[in-house]
Amino acid sequence: MAFTLKGVAYVTGAGSGIGQHTAYSLARQGVRSFALLDRNAVAATVGELQKMAPDVSIQQFELDVTDEKAIDDSIAKTVQEFGRLDYAVNNAGIGGMIQTSDLIPKDDFEKVLAVNATAVWHCQRAQIRQMLTQNKLSTSYRSARGSIVNVASMYGLVAPPLNVPATAYATSKHAVIGLTRSDALQFAHRGIRINAIAPGYVMTPLVQKTMATRDMMETERKKVPLHRYSDMEExxxxxxxxxxxxxxxxxxxxxxxDGGYSIV
Structure with missing residues (x-):
């Protein structure tokens, strides 16, 4: 079925990569009110959205998602500007060292979990609190008070292969899926839908940079049944x-x- 999205979207990591293209996709489906968050500037995303939809309204936040107060404040400012929050995308994340546990410094491991897992919880907690205060967008039985999508990874479902020992990253993405399932159960009957997406290898700027320096990316590409990487729009x-x-x-x-990677 075709679908149209009406409401307010809140996207972390919106300055580039999956977050940026998610904003574009939401705009193509009808969203015209955005809160865009990134630790870097989101000017490029804003400019493209304004070309796509001249009537778009955007709140910009340059912040670190590990800053709990900043996250709470961004939700409050979003609601102050737009009146509600309908679609949340918790996408901001980092890769960390590609090393086995015996070689990962504690600080690096904890940083990956702080950004990829704890910060998702901070964001989701604030989003749930707001969504519980608002009515559904419509009277349709399909409508919800709000919808949250957490960006996990295929490495949140399967272990990374021997040649890509992304231990901290995989641990954090398993945590994202656990958080998604736990809160989805607790809040579904209160009108909030929470789901996750588990991408495989995506041609983000970070992956393109990695491919330029690591033979492992070509090795992994050959393992994907589709024999290619996803583009960000997919x-x-x-x-x-x-x-x-x-x-x-x-x-x-x-x-x-993931192009079939995890079923092999």
Whole structure:
């Protein structure tokens, strides 16, 4: 079914990569009110959105998602500006060292968990608190008080291979899926849908940089049944779908978009 999104979107990591293209996909589906967050400037994303939809309204936040107060304040300012929060995308994340546990410094491991897991919890907690205060967008049985999508990874479902020992990253993404399922169960009956997406290898700027210096990326590409990497728009479109009424019966799900990597 075709779908149209009406409401307010809140996207972390919106300055580039999956977050940036998620904003574009949401705009293509009808969203016109955005809160865009990134530790770097989101000017490029804002400029493209304004070209796509001249009537778009955007709140910009340059912040670190590990700053709990800043996250709470950004939610408050979003609601002050737009009146509500309908679609949240918790996408900001880092890769960390590609090393086994015996070689990872504690500080690096804890930093990856802080950004990829604890910060997602901070964001989701604030989003849930707001969504509980608002009514559904429509009277349709498919409508919800709000929808949250957490960006996990195929490495949140399977262990990374021997040649890509992304231990801290995989641990953090398993945590994201656990958080998604736990809160989805607690809040589904209160009108909030929470799901996750598990992308495989995506041609983000970070991956492109890695591919330029590591033979492992070509080795991994050959393992994907589709024999290619995803582009960012493909993952963004999956996220938009999860927010839509077309996915209204999906709760606590992890939508896998990895080209078949995890079924091999």
């Amino acid at each position: 993952i963004a479109d999956c996220i938009a779908f999860l927010h839509s009424d077309a996915a209204s019966y999906m709760v606590g799900a992890t939508l896998v978009a």
